[in-house]
Each structure stands twice: as structure tokens, then as C-alpha cells.
Amino acid sequence: MYLLPPLTDGRILRRYKRFLADVELEDGRRVTAHCANTGAMTSCWAPGAPVQLSFSNSTKRKLAWTLERVDMGCGWVGVNTARVNGMIARAIELKQIPQLSGYQTMQSEPWFEDLHHPRSRLDLLLSDGRRADAYVEIKNVTLLENEAIMFPDAVTVRGRKHLELLGEAVKMGFRGVIVFALNRPEGKYFQPAGSIDPEYANTLQQTLVKGVEIVIVRLKHLTQGVIVAGSASSGPAGLTSTQ
Numbered sequence: 001m002y003l004l005p006p007l008t009d010g011r012i013l014r015r016y017k018r019f020l021a022d023v024e025l026e027d028g029r030r031v032t033a034h035c036a037n038t039g040a041m042t043s044c045w046a047p048g049a050p051v052q053l054s055f056s057n058s059t060k061r062k063l064a065w066t067l068e069r070v071d072m073g074c075g076w077v078g079v080n081t082a083r084v085n086g087m088i089a090r091a092i093e094l095k096q097i098p099q100l101s102g103y104q105t106m107q108s109e110p111w112f113e114d115l116h117h118p119r120s121r122l123d124l125l126l127s128d129g130r131r132a133d134a135y136v137e138i139k140n141v142t143l144l145e146n147e148a149i150m151f152p153d154a155v156t157v158r159g160r161k162h163l164e165l166l167g168e169a170v171k172m173g174f175r176g177v178i179v180f181a182l183n184r185p186e187g188k189y190f191q192p193a194g195s196i197d198p199e200y201a202n203t204l205q206q207t208l209v210k211g212v213e214i215v216i217v218r219l220k221h222l223t224q225g226v227i228v229a230g231s232a233s234s235g236p237a238g239l240t241s242t243q
Contacts (some may be wrong), residue, residue: 001086001225005054006070012045021050033065036082039153039180043144044184045070045075052076069221076221078183083226084140084214085123087219088179091228094124094155095184099215099233100136100177103129110135112136122165134175137162140179141190147148149187163200163207170211177213188217 011029013022021035033053045051050071056064068083069076078084079093088097089108095101103126110125112135113182143153152159166176178188194201208214213233220229 001223001227002083002090003225004068004083006063007054010053012049012051013047014124017039017043020063021051022043023065023067024051025053025225031065032063033067033069033078034063036063037067037140039142039201040083041079042153043077044072046072053189055097071142072184075185077185078140078221078226079221080139084181084183084219085138086123087226088136088138088181088217089124091217092124096201097179097215097217097231098226099213099231100179101129102132103127103134111189112165112169114165114172116168117165119162120161120165120242132173132175134177135166135169136179137166138179141182141200142184143193143196144184144187145193147188147231148173148191149182149184149189150191150193150196152193152197152200155224156200159197160200160203163203163212165233166212167207167210172174172222175213176207176211179215179217181217185220 010023010025015021021033021034023033024030036135052068053065054068068080069078091097105128107125107134109121112122113119122135123138128133141148141149141151169176192201192204217231218229220227
């Protein structure tokens with residue numbers, strides 16, 4: 001399990017300027033929390049929804065509180081994208097994601113470069129295993145529409161670049177893997193949000209044909225932390241995952 005810091009209950013009042021959220025705590029205090037999420041957070045918050053915040057007494061921070069998760073009526077939605085890499089890395093260490101097991105070494109934020117792209121960082125590099133070393137990129141997936149959980153919830157040029165880098169990694173003999181972490185309890189399958197960012201959806205399909213692998217992981221929130229409740233693979237023939 002990936003352990004979360006101590007959490008404080010409240011209700012969200014509004015989210016604004018992308019990185020700010022006003023929250024009323026249980027004791028009646030109103031605080032402004034940092035919202036570590038660059039997306040639109042569509043379907044992930046509404047005025048009055050229950051939330052949980054973490055607190056930091058670091059003097060280097062402008063805001064002591066951080067928005068961690070929101071309950072939209074069916075359970076916690078993980079909205080702090082800064083935590084998802086740690087959740088997936090912990091699950092790999094615990095051998096909870098079979099598609100990424102068998103490696104002895106894991107490096108966070110490795111550099112990658114090729115002839116077509118400047119030097120860039122990806123999320124993980126898995127090495128010393130039975131299979132080719134694997135470059136891994138991780139995406140937090142929270143957009144809900146009907147029974148689909150989708151990514152992205154806003155146009156993402158950076159996300160398209162990551163897909164292109166993974167495709168180049170495959171050409172160079174590495175595994176290129178994108179992990180879509182479904183970070184809410186609702187929804188029965190994953191699909192790219194083509195209506196929001198058609199270029200991302202097209203790039204995803206193209207890179208799959210080139211050999212990039214999709215791993216879809218379901219995250220489950222508990223009182224003190226988060227676990228992986230299941231995983232599935234997908235390829236060019238289909239981009240869905242059941243629970």
C-alpha cells in the first residue's frame with residue numbers, strides 16, 4: 001500500500017486559477033489549499049463536495065494545505081497528480097502490476113533523448129530484468145463520462161511528446177510503456193478523450209501500432225492509503241479495460 005500523510009476533512013467551496021482551492025474544514029475554518037493538478041478536473045469536484053487535505057509546516061511553501069482527494073458520491077477521487085508516480089512505483093516494488101514485474105532496478109525521472117527530440121525526462125526506467133529495459137510514463141486518469149474513465153481532461157502537448165518518446169524508445173530496443181492509473185471508483189473502462197484532444201488520441205493509436213504498450217491500473221483508496229486493485233493490458237486492437 002502507498003501510505004498517505006495524515007488527512008483533514010473538509011468541503012470544497014471553489015477551485016480557481018488552476019492551482020488554488022478554497023475549502024471549509026470541519027471546524028468551520030476556511031483555508032486555501034494548493035491544487036496539484038494541471039488539468040481541468042472536470043467531473044472531479046463540485047461546490048460542497050467532501051474533500052481531504054494534507055498539511056505541511058514547511059517554511060518553503062506558500063500554502064500549507066494540499067488538496068488530496070474528493071468524494072463525488074461514490075468514493076474518493078485522487079486529484080493530487082504529484083502522488084501517482086509514487087503509487088505506481090510502490091505497486092511495482094510489491095509486484096502488484098504483473099506487466100512490469102521481473103526488474104531488479106527502478107530509476108525515477110530518467111533522462112531520454114534521441115535524434116528527433118531534445119533531452120527529456122520520463123517517469124520511470126526499469127532495468128536488470130528478464131525483458132528489455134522499460135521506459136514508463138504514468139498518467140493520472142480521473143475524467144468520468146458515463147461508464148468511461150478518460151484521459152486527458154484538457155489538451156496536452158506535453159502528453160503527446162511523452163507518447164512520441166516512448167515510440168522512439170521502442171525503436172531503440174527498449175520497452176515503451178504508458179500506465180493509465182484510473183484514480184476513481186466509478187467507470188467500467190478506459191478510453192482516450194478524443195473529443196477533448198483528438199491529436200492525443202490519434203498519437204496514442206499510432207504509438208501503439210509502433211509497439212508501445214498500454215497498462216491500465218485501477219487504484220483503490222483506503223482510509224490511510226492507496227492500493228492497486230487490478231491491472232490490464234491493451235494494444236492496437238482495443239483501448240478498454242474492465243474493472
